[in-house]
Every structure is written in C-alpha cells, then in structure tokens.
Amino acid sequence: MGKQLDLLQGTLDMLILKAVSLGPLHGYGILLRIQQISKDRLEIQQGSLYPALYRLEHLGWITSEWGESENKRKAKYYRLTAAGKRRLQAETQNWNSMADVIAGILGTKPEEV
C-alpha cells in the first residue's frame, strides 16, 4: 500500500458517479469500491460521503431505494440515472482533457518555452 492521497476538491462527485455506474451500491459499499479501485491510495473521510450523495441525488444524477444488504440488513442502494450517466461522461471527458493540459504544462521543460 503506497502513500495515501488527499482527495482533490470536487472530484468526490465524479468518483461516486463512477462507483455506482458499475452497479447499485449502498453508501458503505461505494466507499469500499472507491478504495478498492484506487487500491487504497485515496483517503476519503467516511462522513463526507453522505452530503455528496444527497447533493447528487438532489441534482437527479443518482437515485436511491431501500434494499437488503449482503448480511440481510436494510440498506439504501444508489443507482446511476440517465442524467447521471451523461454527467459522468462529460466529467470524464473534461477531466481527461484537463489532465492532459495540466500534465502538458507541468511537464514543460525550460528549453520548450
């Protein structure tokens, strides 16, 4: 396990959307999945997940319903909506181009200027 990174401002939403795009999950499951995909390299404050979830739900990008967890407990499951899917695509595209630009800038050597 390498060094843990602090989450970049505004990226949590994107990660949540990505996590639930892979299948319905409850809040704890989303957290686990992000950690699992990131190979535990991202540090997410457990509590901060929920305000983000509610905001995304309020915006209509994800939707929730009550279901049963793996160990037979009642849990709230989140799913991506069609609008959320579009949003995720746009965010991904945006992120990728932004990352390219930033990487390009940061990778500039003095002789290239």
Added chain:
Amino acid sequence: MICWSRLRSWLRATHHRSRMESEMDAELRFHIEALAADLVRSGVSRQEALRRARLEFGAIERVKEEGREARGISFVDEMMQDLHYGQRVLSKSPGFAVVAVLTLALGIGATTAIFSVVNAVLMRPLAMEDPSRVVYLQEQWRDLFPGVSVGNFADLKRQSTSFAKLCASNNASFNLEARELPERVDGEIATADYFATFGVQPIAGRFFTVDEDKPGQARVVVISERLWRTRLRADPSVVGQPIRINGMPATVVGVMPKSFDPLLGNSDLWIPAAYTAEQLADHDDHYLNVVGRLKANVSLAQAQSELNVIAQRLQQQYPLDDQDRGFRLQPLATALLGDQRLGLRMMLAAVGFLLLIACANIANLQLTRSRSRQKEIAMRAALGASPRRIVRQLLAENLVLGLVGGVVGVLLAYWALSWIMAHGPAEMPRLDQSRIDASTLAFACAVALFSSFFFGLAPALRSASTRLNEVFKMGSSTSGGTRDRVRSLLVVLEVSLALILMVGAGLLVRSALLVSHVDPGFDTSNVVVGRVGLPDPGYHDPAVARQTFERMITVAAALPGVESAAVVSRAPLAGGGSSNGLLAEDQGLDLSNLVNSQLQIISPSYLSTARVPLKAGRDFTPQDRRDRTLVAIVNETLARTIWPGENPIGKRFACCEAGPKGRMDPVWHEVVGVVADVRAWGLDHQVQPEFYIPIAQMPPSAWDWIGRTMDLVVRTGGGVVPVHELQSVVASVAPAVPIYRLSTMQQKISSTLERSHFDTFLLAIFATTALLLSSVGIYGVLSNIVTQRTRDIGIRMALGASQAQIAWDVLGFGMRLASIGLVLGLVGALAATRLLSSLLYRVRPTDTITFTAVSVILLVVALMASYLPARRATRVDPMVALRYE
C-alpha cells in the same frame, strides 16, 4: 403571531420532513455498523470496533447538517425562512405591527363585507336553468313601462317565434287557511308554462298542467318550500291534500324548492291563471309580469325587433287600447336587480377607496421604518444577500402583515356582514343570502395579497437599491429626497380619495336632510294602517264588499282611543296603485289628450282621517252615492296638469268606466274638491297626478281591479296603537279574513327611506374613516420629516429663524400636500358624483354647498394633523439638535 408559529411548526413536522430525517439516521447507522463489522472480522473486539468506526466516520451531527443542506433548500423552505424572519422583525416592533394590521383589517374587512353583499345580490346567477336566456317583457307607453294586458299577452304568445317558452303571472296575495289561523300569503297567479320557463323542478309533486290552466277546472295550487315547512309542518304527504285559499278549497299538487323565487317577490304559492275568454279579450288592463325564455339561436335584439313588428300590428288592431303602445325586453336579471346596481357599486367603490387609503398609510409607515432599517438591510447585503433576495424578504414581511390583516379583516367582515344583514334595507332582494363563503374568502385572500404587494413593493425596492457605502457613510441628518417625494405622493393620493368619499357622503347626507324636511302632504302622526282583502267567493257582490268595509270603519271608529277610521284603496306609502287615463271634457275626446293619473277609492271619512288638507271645494259626504252625480276630488298636481291656471271645481272628466253605448261612451265625474299633494310613493319621490272617488260611486268592476282589497286607516288620540283590537275588528266583521301589513304611518315612511338612509350611513362611516386615515398619513409624513430634519431645523434656529417661521414651514408643507390632494379630489369628485345623481333628492351632484363644506372640513383636519409636528419642530433645541448624532 401565536397562530403563525403554530402553523410553522406544523409545517416543519410534515410527514415528508420527518421521513427524510429518519431515513438519514438509519442510513448513517448502517454505515457505522457495517464498518464496525468489518473491523470485528479483522480481529478487533466489538466494542473497540464500534468506537473506531465512530471515530473514523466523523461528527455524525455535522454530517447530517451538511446532508440536509446538500439536499438543497427548496423554494418553499426559503419562503418559510423569509416569512419566519418577517414575523420576527414584526414582533420586534409590535406598535407598528398592530397599527398596520388594524388599518389593513379595516380596509379588507369593509371591502370583503360589501363584496359579499354585492356577490349575493348582483353577481350570483338567478336560481334557474340558464338564466342568461330568460327575459322580462313589459309594455311601453309614453315614458311608462306598465305590465302587459292579458289580451296582448295572448296575442304575443300566438304570434311570436323568438321564445322557447313565454309565460305570464301577476302578483296576488291570498287568505290561506291551512290548519291554523287564516293568514295572508303572497303568491302569483301564473300560466301553466311558468315553471317550464324557468326550468326548475318541484321537490315534490308536479306543476299544474295546461288543462288545469283553463277556466272551470278544479283548483290546484303549487306551494313554496317555505310555506310547506312553516305552515304545513313539512308534511311529507302534502301532495294531494286540500287547503283553503280565499275561502275556496284547492288541492296541493307540488312543492317548489327553497331557492325558487324567480321574480324575487317572496312568493309562497302559485295558482293557475285560467284566463277566461273575457280576460283574453281585455287589452285595457296592463298588469301581467311576462317572462320568456329565448330560443337558443335568438338574440335579445332579434326578439326585440320581432316584438316591435307585433306591437305595430296590435296598434292597428286595437287602436283604443294599444295606441302608442310598444314592448320592451330586458334580461330578467337586469329587470329584477338593475335598481340595486348603482348603490352597491357605489359602496364597492367606496370600500375600494378605503382600502387604497389604508394601503397608502401602511406603505408610508413602511417607508419610515425602512429608513431606520437601512443599516440592517445593508448588513444583509454585505453578508451576501442578493437584491432579489432582499426584496423577496421584505415582501415576505409585508405578506405576513397582509395575511394577519386579512385574517383579522375577515373576522371584521363577519361582524360587519351580520350587522348589514340585520340593519340593511328589507327591500334589497337576496340580501339575506349574503355570507362569507369560499368566493368571498378567495376575494379577501386576493385583496390581502394585492394590498401587501401594493404597500410593500415601493419600500422594498427602495431598500434593495440602497447603496452600502452611502448608508454607512451617511449620518441620520441628510434627508432622503426621493423617499419624501414618494411619501408625499402617497399622502396626496390618500387626501384626494378621502375627499371624493367625503363629497359623496356629503351629498347623500344633504339629500337625506332635505328629504326629512319634505312635507308628506298629510298628518302622519298617530295613524295606523293595515290591509284587508275580502275573498271573492263570499264577497263577490259589490254591495256586500262595500257594506263589509263600511261596517269595519264603524266598528273601528268606535274603539276606545280611536278618533276616526276610513278605508282607501292604497294608503300612502303602501306601494303599488292603480293608474288610469283621464280625459277632460273641455279638451275634446281625443286619446292623445289622455292624462295618466293614480286612482284612489276612499270612504267619505278618509281625507279627514288622514288630514289631507282640502285646498278648494268640498270633501265627500255619505250622500255621494251612485244614484247621484258622480264626483271626484283631485290633487293639486292633477289640477295643474289638466287645467293649468283655471279653477278645476265644476269641471268634468271621463275615466274608469264606459257608458252603455260602448268603449268611447264617456262617464263623467265632476270635480268637487282639490286637496294637497300627498307623497304617496315616498318622501323622495315625485308627486303623481292623483284623484279620489268615493267608495259608494266606484264602478262595480273596480272591485276586481283592486282585488277587493283596501287599506284600513285609523287615527288614534295618541295612545297605544290598537293593533290587536284592529285584528279582532276585522275578524268580527269578516270571519277568517286577516288584516296584514299592519303598522303606523311613521313606520311606513321610515321603511321607504330605509335604503337611502342605509346608503348614507355606510358612506358617511367610510368617508369619516378615510378622513381619519389620511390625516394620520399627513401627521406621519410631517412628523417623520421633522425628525429627519432635526439638525437642519436646529441650524436654522441657531442662525436666527424664529419659532413661527419654523412652524409655518412645517404647517405650510402639510397644507400644500392637503391642497394638492384637495384639488385632485375635487376634480375626481366632479367626475364621480355625477353617477350619484339618481340617488340624490333636490341636490345637484355638483352642489356648491357640499363641495365647500367638505373642503373646509378636510383642510381643518389637515391643519390639525400638521399642527402637532409643527409644534414639535418649534421645540427643537438648537444645541441638542447640533449634537444629535
């Protein structure tokens, strides 16, 4: 305010909110437990796992709070916040809140009460099927609109094609015997399609049929729900039962619903008209109410033009009866309620003005407050509130005022409406149906919202546009110039509206005073009047009818405390009457010389009993019988109309009946006396030409015209009114015959003035309130200006201005506002009062005295309102003022 916080907590505890909270709780608990379970699996003790899970999760309450915020504050939440804030602000300035709420409640309450009357009387559709197609038909002769003759009705019904239904009825009252004592009830004699014309179904039984509406059939009767309930004890098996009407048995065939009173005459029973052949040929007696239902594709104008064609045909066919006679068609609602429109609209306009004045006052108060609140608002703006949010928040504050004012106003309207219904004019149809119902509440709500917007918008916009730096830089001494202009404008508006109301009220008051000094033409004190109708069966013979009335007079005159008694076909102010055409002998027997005049049939003792002054000639005597010369007494107006400048005594005129040689064979009546004009139609009505003939000389057929009904008039010595004695007098002479509409002459006079007094009273109250409110407005603006300019005043005084100069400045400003308002108001009043002219008696709508008096009152009140702030200005101590802030 208590109500308000209850409402708020109720809203907060709504189902949605609480479910959201408990779900959030469950979800977060699940998370912590799942995390703990994972930790347990990795070998930590359960207790330690829970502790670490909570630690890792973070502060759960903060998460919840952020979660709530993340869900977004909805528009409703934001509005609730604004309203809550508004309520808090208002409860911190209770003085302002109370004044504003009461002012507003006054405006809303008055408006709502009057609106509910207008709604009941004018706006609610008549209780019948598709009332817009129902029309009222009258004859038109010169400038009169009499009823339709039976002959003309029959011809119209045969010839016209515009009507799906056409029916006729005439009002009548009946002696009803059913279980209890005989009683007089009002009803109508109607043709069979009367009910079908209005399209209303009976609640029990049926209408009478076309066959029953023919002469010689067994008598049937349809009764009202009210009669069924009050007189027949709501007997469910009433249909088919016999009752006695005018001494004759009749069978009840149907009961009409409660709401059924299509001609608004409080009819309690309907019997078939069953016109005889003789009646159907009669084109001379014009007394029928004719109502038609237009065919679906026929307009009022088309029907009217068809009637015009028929009228021309009838004029040729019956030159004696129908010369110059036309027909007039009106929507039924116009015919029945048209008289009410002017007065009620005037009231509605008056309360509208009152409401505007109230709103202007509150707007003024708000503007005053907004000045002292500038810093608060600037602070909110500095903390990031957008101008829109601030305007919305201030409007919400006004909305709170509006709603509370509305609630109090509706309570006030309840009270006012019950007062109006108790004291309102009895003659106003459907007034008793006024109530605070859904539509009135909706109206009050709309008025409250409109007002809070009206008085809140200007202050709110002004506050929102305040620039931060200005506020914090500014001391309190510089005067906000534009603010004063808006406030002055509002005061001018208030004053001008108040003046219009005052002029209107002033004119009505002056008119009422003039009416109260009108000479009724006879001695109204100590006179008691009651109406007696003899039924046709027992009293068909004219001699029997006359002798019965004569016996009543004798017995009544012998009562202790009674000075004299008499009968008259229509006592003054009894309403109705019989109009006849007269032809003077010396002017030629040409129908175009016909003079229309009211006929009174009287016993010889009538003129002396009523004390109608004899101006010339002699009174009737018992010797004026039918075998002697036929005589008549005319009133001064009739004498002037027929024989201007001549002595009418000894002149002869033809009227009332025809001689043996046919319609144009005159029967002459000789004028033996002239009496003073009697205001028979009300003190504020014009005197009609009128003539009297003695009961012993009346044409036998006249008993049918007057329905064997006469007014018994009794003059007492001033003691107790012998009401019960009169009832037993009538009962002893004519068993089972009631005496009705029994009251003193003074009561009858005041009941005819009821309506105009009511209008005058209400308008005077509104005008006084308006005057008070606008003087409060003047006072408010001036004292605010004095407060704002304390330092200016102090400087001027320090520079040597005298107290008088300062006082004159303030007074002058107040009077300038009042004068501008006065001029605008006078212009408005000149335009508005013209609409009142038909409500005025002998007062021109531009009456100089009223306009002057009202202007003086207004200026005096304005002066008084300006005096207090002016005095305060003179008390300013220059030293204190200069140190002030």
